Amino acid sequence: MAFAIPKTTYTGKIKEVVLGKGPKAITVGGETSYPFHLFEGEMPHPPRIAIEVYDTPPDDWSEASLEPYRDVLRDPVAWAKKAAEVYGADLIALQLVSTDPNGLNIPSDQATETAKKVAAAVDIPVIVNGSGSPEKDAELLRKVAEACDGMNLVISPVVVDNYKQIGAGAIAYKHTVAANSPIDINLAKQLNILLGNLGVPDGQIIVDPTTGGLGYGIEYTYSVMERDRMAALTQQDERLQFPIICNLAKEIWKTKEAKAEDSPLMGNAAKRGVLMEAITAQLLLLAGADVLIMRHPEAIRLVREMITDLMA
Amino acid sequence: MALTGIQIFKLLPKTNCGECGVPTCLAFAMNLAAAKAELASCPYISAESKALLSEASAPPIRPVSIGSGDNVVKIGGETVLFRHEKTFVNKPGLALMISDAMPADEVAGRIKSFNLLKYEWIGLVLRAEMIAVRNESGDAGQFAALVKKVMDETDAALILMSDSADALKAALQVSAQRTPLIYAATDGNMEAMVALAKEYKCPLAAKAANLEDLTLLTDKISAAGVKDIVLDGGARTVRGAFEEQVFVRRAALVQKNRSLGFSTIAFPCEMTKEPMKEALIAAALIAKYAGIIVLSDFQGESLFPLLVARLNIYTDPQRPMMMQQGIYPIGNPNEDSPVLVTTNFALTYFIVSGEIEASRVPSWLMVMDTEGLSVLTAWAAGKFVGDAIGQFVKKSGITEKVKHRKIVIPGFVAAVSGDLEEELGSEWEVKIGPREAAHLAPFLKLGV
Numbered sequence: 001m002a003f004a005i006p007k008t009t010y011t012g013k014i015k016e017v018v019l020g021k022g023p024k025a026i027t028v029g030g031e032t033s034y035p036f037h038l039f040e041g042e043m044p045h046p047p048r049i050a051i052e053v054y055d056t057p058p059d060d061w062s063e064a065s066l067e068p069y070r071d072v073l074r075d076p077v078a079w080a081k082k083a084a085e086v087y088g089a090d091l092i093a094l095q096l097v098s099t100d101p102n103g104l105n106i107p108s109d110q111a112t113e114t115a116k117k118v119a120a121a122v123d124i125p126v127i128v129n130g131s132g133s134p135e136k137d138a139e140l141l142r143k144v145a146e147a148c149d150g151m152n153l154v155i156s157p158v159v160v161d162n163y164k165q166i167g168a169g170a171i172a173y174k175h176t177v178a179a180n181s182p183i184d185i186n187l188a189k190q191l192n193i194l195l196g197n198l199g200v201p202d203g204q205i206i207v208d209p210t211t212g213g214l215g216y217g218i219e220y221t222y223s224v225m226e227r228d229r230m231a232a233l234t235q236q237d238e239r240l241q242f243p244i245i246c247n248l249a250k251e252i253w254k255t256k257e258a259k260a261e262d263s264p265l266m267g268n269a270a271k272r273g274v275l276m277e278a279i280t281a282q283l284l285l286l287a288g289a290d291v292l293i294m295r296h297p298e299a300i301r302l303v304r305e306m307i308t309d310l311m312a
Numbered sequence: 313m314a315l316t317g318i319q320i321f322k323l324l325p326k327t328n329c330g331e332c333g334v335p336t337c338l339a340f341a342m343n344l345a346a347a348k349a350e351l352a353s354c355p356y357i358s359a360e361s362k363a364l365l366s367e368a369s370a371p372p373i374r375p376v377s378i379g380s381g382d383n384v385v386k387i388g389g390e391t392v393l394f395r396h397e398k399t400f401v402n403k404p405g406l407a408l409m410i411s412d413a414m415p416a417d418e419v420a421g422r423i424k425s426f427n428l429l430k431y432e433w434i435g436l437v438l439r440a441e442m443i444a445v446r447n448e449s450g451d452a453g454q455f456a457a458l459v460k461k462v463m464d465e466t467d468a469a470l471i472l473m474s475d476s477a478d479a480l481k482a483a484l485q486v487s488a489q490r491t492p493l494i495y496a497a498t499d500g501n502m503e504a505m506v507a508l509a510k511e512y513k514c515p516l517a518a519k520a521a522n523l524e525d526l527t528l529l530t531d532k533i534s535a536a537g538v539k540d541i542v543l544d545g546g547a548r549t550v551r552g553a554f555e556e557q558v559f560v561r562r563a564a565l566v567q568k569n570r571s572l573g574f575s576t577i578a579f580p581c582e583m584t585k586e587p588m589k590e591a592l593i594a595a596a597l598i599a600k601y602a603g604i605i606v607l608s609d610f611q612g613e614s615l616f617p618l619l620v621a622r623l624n625i626y627t628d629p630q631r632p633m634m635m636q637q638g639i640y641p642i643g644n645p646n647e648d649s650p651v652l653v654t655t656n657f658a659l660t661y662f663i664v665s666g667e668i669e670a671s672r673v674p675s676w677l678m679v680m681d682t683e684g685l686s687v688l689t690a691w692a693a694g695k696f697v698g699d700a701i702g703q704f705v706k707k708s709g710i711t712e713k714v715k716h717r718k719i720v721i722p723g724f725v726a727a728v729s730g731d732l733e734e735e736l737g738s739e740w741e742v743k744i745g746p747r748e749a750a751h752l753a754p755f756l757k758l759g760v
């Protein structure tokens with residue numbers, strides 16, 4: 001039988017969402033085909049990479065992940081600048097882990113100050129991640145939204161338990177929300193509907209499907225993302241036509257496999273951690289990620305090369 | 313190409329004898345079309361119809377086995393484009409390249425890596441299965457000698473790579489019993505390669521510069537009587553290789569193109585010189601459809617994550633991955649270490665054990681069989697409730713491992729603590745852990 005390129009017909013399009021403000025603002029989304037299926041559709045905005053910045057010096061990182069940031073671990077502003085200027089981040093992802101009520105429980109006002117300083121120090125878009133405690137994040141992210149009025153941050157994670165408070169802040173102060181649901185396409189869609197009903201404009205929503213790392217549930221995230229894109233692009237599921245963000249680095253580097261020392265069986269520790277991060281990112285890219293939150297500069301370099309090669 | 317029920321009906325005896333288990337030939341035909349019945353159930357079908365029907369009901373991507381004994385690599389047999397639609401069934405074989413132009417110590421090192429790099433992972437052994445032996449020297453004797461060495465020193469499923477039919481013949485004489493893949497038939501050497509594949513009863517790779525030419529080539533190979541074919545459409549760029557895989561899978565499944573209804577072989581080792589990048593290309597090809605992936609070298613730092621990626625992508629999404637019920641020690645716990653209980657949904661286990669690990673507080677994690685349900689679903693289904701957990705704890709033998717009598721339950725099921733205390737008796741103290749696993753580390757560090 002003769003060969004003809006077997007093409008898929010798409011009926012939907014991922015919405016375009018602008019992140020950040022000013023000359024370095026970036027647009028994500030806009031796809032009219034499955035990821036990198038450029039023979040039958042477009043990917044007008046290549047996937048972007050955000051580099052993590054922590055508000056408090058990490059106490060449990062492996063040598064390999066500390067090494068690139070050792071000189072800036074105690075200073076989130078310097079850290080963000082290094083990520084932007086030295087490692088070429090497209091975005092900064094500020095992880096406000098110190099606000100965790102089960103951890104240091106830093107007051108929201110103090111963390112908001114950090115966010116404000118970091119956002120002011122760089123000209124690229126900034127993602128502000130709370131600790132994941134719905135109550136604390138409701139208070140914290142609202143304050144961040146107000147303090148950074150008009151900067152079009154990505155406020156994250158917004159969950160069903162706090163979307164009203166945080167969503168209202170995003171509307172009032174013009175930020176984008178990362179709508180986070182627990183690896184479930186129906187819950188993801190539901191939250192997008194709720195945010196729409198609340199009045200958050202479509203151009204201010206991106207979806208965080210919850211990211212499982214390599215060996216720790218990535219297959220669930222991978223398939224939820226593939227189903228999401230299938231529904232969005234071929235079944236006109238309008239409430240799923242949003243760009244996707246994956247907060248992956250922290251899921252990788254905390255595993256014992258990424259932290260294990262050099263050994264004949266597990267090879268070089270630094271390279272292994274880098275590859276675990278980069279392979280996770282690669283799989284998520286193929287499933288439909290638009291923004292990847294990453295850590296190691298070498299993993300980022302490799303993933304960027306793959307994006308370029310897949311689009312060449 | 314798949315036949316409809318009516319088309320199948322026309323080929324049946326139309327006697328409605330009922331021996332196939334349904335009252336009419338038409339009903340049987342419908343079941344056949346829906347893959348709910350086996351052709352063999354009808355004893356009266358003519359040989360001619362049988363041949364037609366088995367051809368038509370053949371799987372859209374032909375399964376092929378390479379290797380022998382305990383290490384047979386089965387590829388092909390896939391039925392979906394996306395794993396969530398059903399599941400991916402046959403994991404791609406990962407192959408290590410060894411050339412007959414390599415110095416002896418290099419060859420020895422590679423064989424050693426191949427044999428060493430095996431990983432225990434949730435009760436499974438993850439390993440690469442294949443070695444591609446390449447005839448770079450141009451010498452048939454040297455090639456056959458290396459194949460023999462690899463045969464003697466490993467259980468690898470083999471890929472024999474040469475342009476020379478003579479070299480391949482020499483190699484097949486020493487290795488045919490292991491059913492290697494012959495790589496590769498091209499338009500120029502097709503007859504000789506087909507003859508070898510038939511003589512030694514081995515699968516044959518077909519290589520062309522593009523999928524148009526490949527289609528013509530596989531038609532010729534099939535017509536010459538070789539059925540077990542593996543495809544190489546020639547792409548050696550990242551984008552080209554990705555698209556080739558997508559095209560072949562879709563051609564087979566969507567267009568029902570029998571000429572491309574085979575599994576594939578891909579060569580990340582020929583797409584980059586950088587080992588780390590090669591691993592990334594391999595990862596992409598694991599997700600997107602390659603049947604065999606040939607790597608330039610095996611190192612623990614890259615092979616381990618690739619094996620895990622392969623396992624993850626090929627996990628059946630319709631069957632929750634479950635852990636065995638039991639007590640899992642995390643970080644060398646002792647008789648004073650905290651005891652936590654959770655359900656046996658594998659993802660729950662991974663996340664909880666990962667957080668305990670990260671806390672660096674050695675602990676005992678008790679994993680209860682809830683038929684693979686997560687904490688909240690198991691609780692809602694009445695499987696993860698006070699008396700059930702209590703009975704599990706009592707029978708588990710945990711009291712032989714710890715002196716204290718404290719147990720931490722997930723915050724989401726705080727409501728069961730009363731029942732659990734009742735079931736366990738007054739010497740036990742039930743503590744309520746955080747709702748989210750992410751908060752376990754600070755919780756454990758505070759001391760339980």
Ligand code: SF4
Nearest residue numbers: 328329330332337354
């Ligand atoms: S056994 Fe064959 S002939 Fe008899 S009813 Fe079934 S299909 Fe028809």
